[in-house]
Amino acid sequence: xxxxxxxxxxxxxxxxxxxxNTVETIKKELNVNRARAIYLLYRLRKEGFVITKRxxxxxxxxxxxxxxxxxxxxxxxxxxxxxxIKMVTSEVHKIYGGKPSIEETLIHFINKKDIRxxxxxxxxxxxIKNWHELYHLAKENExxxxxxALYDVARQVIPKIRKMPxxxxxxxxxxxxxxxxxxxxxxQSSDFKAIxxxxxxxxxxxxxxxEEYKR
Amino acid sequence: MIxxxxxxEVLVKISKGISKEITAYTIGGTAMMFLGxxxxxxxxxxxxxxxxxxxxxxxxxxxxxxxxxxxxxxYGKRDNCPDMVKLPDxxxxxxxxxxxxxxxxxxxxxxxxEIHQFGNLILKVADVHDLIIMKCATNRIKDKDDILxxxxxxxxxxxxxxxxxxxxxxLGKEQAVLSLGTLLEELNNNHNVEVPKQVLDKLWNLLExxxxxKKKLRKG
Numbered sequence: 175x176x177x178x179x180x181x182x183x184x185x186x187x188x189x190x191x192x193x194x195n196t197v198e199t200i201k202k203e204l205n206v207n208r209a210r211a212i213y214l215l216y217r218l219r220k221e222g223f224v225i226t227k228r229x230x231x232x233x234x235x236x237x238x239x240x241x242x243x244x245x246x247x248x249x250x251x252x253x254x255x256x257x258x259i260k261m262v263t264s265e266v267h268k269i270y271g272g273k274p275s276i277e278e279t280l281i282h283f284i285n286k287k288d289i290r291x292x293x294x295x296x297x298x299x300x301x302i303k304n305w306h307e308l309y310h311l312a313k314e315n316e317x318x319x320x321x322x323a324l325y326d327v328a329r330q331v332i333p334k335i336r337k338m339p340x341x342x343x344x345x346x347x348x349x350x351x352x353x354x355x356x357x358x359x360x361x362q363s364s365d366f367k368a369i370x371x372x373x374x375x376x377x378x379x380x381x382x383x384x385e386e387y388k389r
Numbered sequence: 390m391i392x393x394x395x396x397x398e399v400l401v402k403i404s405k406g407i408s409k410e411i412t413a414y415t416i417g418g419t420a421m422m423f424l425g426x427x428x429x430x431x432x433x434x435x436x437x438x439x440x441x442x443x444x445x446x447x448x449x450x451x452x453x454x455x456x457x458x459x460x461x462x463x464y465g466k467r468d469n470c471p472d473m474v475k476l477p478d479x480x481x482x483x484x485x486x487x488x489x490x491x492x493x494x495x496x497x498x499x500x501x502x503e504i505h506q507f508g509n510l511i512l513k514v515a516d517v518h519d520l521i522i523m524k525c526a527t528n529r530i531k532d533k534d535d536i537l538x539x540x541x542x543x544x545x546x547x548x549x550x551x552x553x554x555x556x557x558x559x560l561g562k563e564q565a566v567l568s569l570g571t572l573l574e575e576l577n578n579n580h581n582v583e584v585p586k587q588v589l590d591k592l593w594n595l596l597e598x599x600x601x602x603k604k605k606l607r608k609g
Contacts, residue, residue: 183428184428185426185427185428188425189425189426189542192425221428222393239425240425240426240428241424241425243393243394243425243428244393244397244422244423244425244505245397246397246505265502266502266503266504266505266514267503267504267506268504268505268506269506269507270397270400270401270505270506270507271401271404271405271507271508272508
């Protein structure tokens with residue numbers, strides 16, 4: 175049995191023990207001794223199939239999956255690195271050949287029109303450095319007013335958000351007789367009426383939705 | 390053979406030569422690599438939905454030194470062969486809407502949820518059900534192994550397979566029902582794969598209907 179496992183292709187082995195493992199679970203799953211389990215882990219790690227983390231008591235936990243070798247960065251990873259409100263998703267959208275910027279990530283999630291993401295994404299305003307890029311991306315996606323409105327919401331609930339450049343605000347503010355826009359269809363706020371009026375955008379959030387930022 | 394790393398490097402390089410956003414679909418071994426079911430493939434298979442996108446991709450590929458290749462060498466004289474480009478150690482098959490005996494239907498496009506973005510090149514990974522359907526008509530042993538691997542490692546909704554075969558039939562792809570029915574029968578009989586009886590029955594009923602309408606047409 176042990177002999178057969180040693181001959182098994184790495185990808186098949188990784189598929190067989192895909193998931194969260196420790197040396198003990200691998201020993202049990204494959205019916206091998208500790209030395210062989212460690213050797214198999216070494217083989218899988220070399221292929222990029224293993225991500226190692228430590229638990230609260232310092233024990234090594236191995237996340238084994240052939241998908242680990244694919245690499246790339248997802249927008250959700252960028253969001254979770256920069257927002258205190260973490261998101262879990264089964265959706266796969268990976269980017270290769272460079273990391274998406276905070277500005278791109280912000281626009282990506284506003285475009286999703288999903289309230290859960292909108293709440294989490296507010297924290298990204300704290301990390302915006304390239305307002306010029308944000309302006310152009312928002313303009314390209316026709317969501318300038320939405321970005322402006324969500325920025326104002328973020329300023330009310332999250333401390334230490336830098337001031338939006340005057341030029342951004344002047345160019346983004348609605349001019350003349352424009353209609354109100356929904357960010358998420360049929361959702362509007364009862365707490366951010368002034369912001370809604372300023373940007374002519376219905377905000378799908380209330381203060382109670384943003385409680386987590388106050389903790 | 391193209392490994393996961395090679396595939397990624399090639400696609401990143403190609404994407405640098407693409408100036409506007411292109412969305413295409415990966416099928417075959419390429420899709421299986423993105424899904425973590427394979428670690429290498431013979432070629433990169435991509436399905437485009439517009440000739441404009443395929444041309445833009447081809448233009449970018451050629452700047453990297455890829456050369457045109459005669460698809461008859463690999464696919465013989467079959468319908469809907471892809472445009473093919475190759476380097477000494479890698480090959481890319483560029484399909485347009487149709488993949489040999491199947492149409493990459495709107496339903497298939499909608500089911501392709503996983504996105505892998507290489508700059509302006511957005512690749513959506515075909516759903517496992519559609520990978521099975523597209524592999525069922527090839528009769529290659531390695532494709533049968535791939536199908537078994539997909540079935541073993543994914544949750545298969547057999548109704549999706551039967552519905553798509555029916556849809557392909559409505560799109561004029563007459564082989565779809567027979568190919569899938571034969572494959573599922575074989576999996577059921579020889580490989581211990583439990584295919585629900587009502588799915589097999591549905592496929593054989595569709596085939597009977599197809600034969601009857603053909604006969605009517607001939608008589609008429």
